[in-house]
Amino acid sequence: MRIGELEVRRLGFGAMRLTGFRPAADRTDAIRVARRAVELGVNFIDTADSYGVGANEELLAEALYPYADGLVIATKVGRTRPSPNEWTPLGRPEYLRQAAELSLRRLKVERIDLLQLHRIDPTVPFEDQLGAMAQLQAEGKVRHVGLSEVTVAQLEEARRVIDVVSVQNRYNLTDREHDAVLAHCSEQSIAFIPWLPVANGDHASSRTLADIATELDATPTQISLAWLLHRSPVVVPIPGTKSAEHLEENVAAARIQLTAEHLTHLAAVDGR
Template identity: 60%
Template sequence: MTSTAFRIGGDLTIRRLGFGAMHLPTEPVQARETSRAVARRAVELGVTLIDTAYLYGGGANEKLLAEALHPYPDGLLITTKVGVARSGPAGEWKLDGRPAVLREQVERALLRLRVERIELLQLHRIDPGTPLADQVGTLRDLRDEGKIGRIGLSEVGVDELDEAREIVDVASVQNRYSLLDREHEPVLAACEAAGIAFLPWRPVAWGESGTNAEVAAVAAEVAATPTQVALAWLLGHSSVILPIPGTARIDHLEENLAADRLELAPAQRDRLDRLSEVA
């Protein structure tokens, strides 16, 4: 039986199947109301990990989650990301890991989320224009000040992960990964070896799973949807994987969260495993 729980950083127990809030619209008014309802339903269904970021609407997504869920129930982890800012020449979004920018974004996220500490704060991307030691070191300092509980990284390679871990404990990695997209398998292996949570974004390949004949065949055999099969495969592939599928619809949310009750037979897993050879 696949375990449904994981301890991030060795001490923060959460349900492995979480929710990515990126797709929740914050306007117009009716869409915002629906988004709040989706977030609340996720918590009702037992989600304890919700992922957001400053990039998602310049903090609007964080505000939405606070509106919907604050005061937060015990055990709910809302993780956010910093390190992307409108600091391009024309005010466009760009990677920005300068210490002053990271510090300001964390301070503002605390206000938007209405918390005194962000239990898991992730660096959205590594800014190639700023030394990694400065970026990770700033997050370490904020952790030491009590404003961050645990530190994560996003879209990193093995070497970058190793370099960051020489500076600070890394509790999570959030890379693109799915049944049909296993480019970051080496990073996943490094996370497994170190007990680091691996949060795949785009975990169901945005619908591509449904067009794959083998995935569709397995789904028919187990009376599930291709999306559920893709999520169940992830949960069984590695005990450190914490998928965060996102949606703006309650029916899709309920479908996604039922995936951790789906058991795939060894032979079915073998067939899905082999998809990496042709992906």
């Protein structure tokens, strides 16, 4: 799978859980999980400046710098997290620029592989937010630009201003609100990066998933990820975990082959 000209494997890793809202004083386990992801062949890691107020980016640099050839670190700007349950878009151009500069420093890179606008700030003209991203790209500080939680109309509006190589929307087996966005990304060869790809493990309660998992000697979580990989060749799920065991389980989902019959049954799953 290509994100721009960057070649990434179909299963990435979402790093948010490595730090949470406030990172633990002891980073040993989190660093071990980040390194294990790369050992398992993961070469696309997603973070954001708002994860742990920058601590997530710092942890990834501590764990993985100097980065292996071909390892793509994607981060996001344009959203703050004042409290564990509060997220606020912040898209003023001067803020986006400052946030990107800080991400460069924390990640110890001269250019960010993929910088995503974490959310569109409704209080700031969209073209101004896009302009800030385009300027960072023109200056060589950002290689590629992506968007998060957008509609088809917003994506196409953005593409009139800047080349958008990825979209990161919430999407999983039981939450298909963004089917139209996925279809559009598939048509336009834009990477679609579903966040919350296994619905925080809620799919484990599905009888359909349990039956298919038993048949294939897998887990319901693995079936959920395999379904996403079958949805479209542009899909790059980023399951996150703090557990090395769960990480290995997630990565192994890439080897699961679902039949047409399996996909028919899974299409009927509605989360109830």
